[in-house]
């Protein structure tokens with residue numbers, strides 16, 4: 140009865156652990172959750188006001204399928220201002236979140252059997268989106284020693300005549316790692332000799348970077364622009380996850396193909412959210428910067444606390460709101476109730492069930508030796524979480 144397509148799709152592992160944490164909470168257990176993938180802040184007021192005005196002004200109808208001309212103008216101006224990239228509004232399509240932008244982007248370029256290179260650890264949705272597009276994911280495991288960044292040699296080794304695309308995510312979910320311009324130049328050198336390979340550059344965490352400015356692969360290699368699909372959105376930087384607004388910038392040909400798919404699947408995103416997004420890009424960024432400051436303090440606390448624990452190591456991520464410590468030295472241990480810990484999933488379940496701490500196992504992201512902890516949580520929750528983590532690991536024999 141159910142299609143093979145739906146049956147073969149994996150449910151989100153992040154949602155599985157969050158679901159279990161919610162269930163335990165309902166049963167009255169004290170749970171601290173570091174599993175969230177969204178900012179714990181409110182959307183800035185001026186953005187909300189733009190949406191309220193849109194409602195009161197009767198901006199209630201369908202908009203153009205690719206988004207309003209005004210929002211696409213605002214995105215084009217922002218790409219120029221913040222990213223030094225030239226995109227005409229006709230090369231931009233707005234969707235219901237960057238998730239849809241990446242998903243429709245893949246549907247627009249991938250044919251059955253085409254290979255898509257995904258560096259691991261990866262955002263959980265990428266392989267499933269490739270599967271929906273009938274492509275084949277080629278997962279390349281990166282190394283903790285290298286802050287989980289793909290090297291040019293790894294990229295070269297993974298490319299075959301069937302490679303259609305590479306998905307890059309910087310700053311990264313789940314590691315927070317940011318590629319430097321030099322590192323992106325190294326990858327671009329490889330991509331230049333393989334003209335059939337497109338680049339899906341997911342830059343959704345762009346505004347959450349702590350030391351250096353955000354760098355897009357297109358800053359390192361502007362000549363790759365026609366085969367790059369730049370995905371971005373408003374969810375993370377502006378704390379707008381529920382507004383569902385993202386976009387894709389690419390060649391007119393690719394944007395046209397995405398537009399055709401969108402026109403038959405969903406049409407344009409919400410007219411109200413589009414007005415809000417326009418205000419976000421045209422307005423003042425001081426609240427975005429204030430959120431970033433908070434995230435930076437929390438990152439510093441998390442990295443220090445983790446590295447102070449015996450057998451745990453964590454590099455300092457340059458962006459996003461995640462840390463991804465290596466916890467593999469705790470494999471082959473036993474809990475006080477006699478259960479064996481053999482994997483990051485075992486460890487996460489143990490921490491949740493016995494210490495009320497929800498984290499996402501690295502297994503979910505294709506990296507078995509790590510765990511993802513989100514620090515989109517209050518400082519007091521983070522302190523409590525680190526206490527529980529320390530106690531949980533300390534009780535293993």
Ligand SMILES: Cc1ncc(COP(=O)(O)O)c(C=O)c1O
Pocket residue numbers: 176235236237238239262308311312341343371372373374380383384385
């Ligand atoms: C790497 C990455 N890309 C894209 C998204 C999708 O964001 P949205 O659809 O809310 O714009 C997320 C959200 O978790 C993400 O982590």
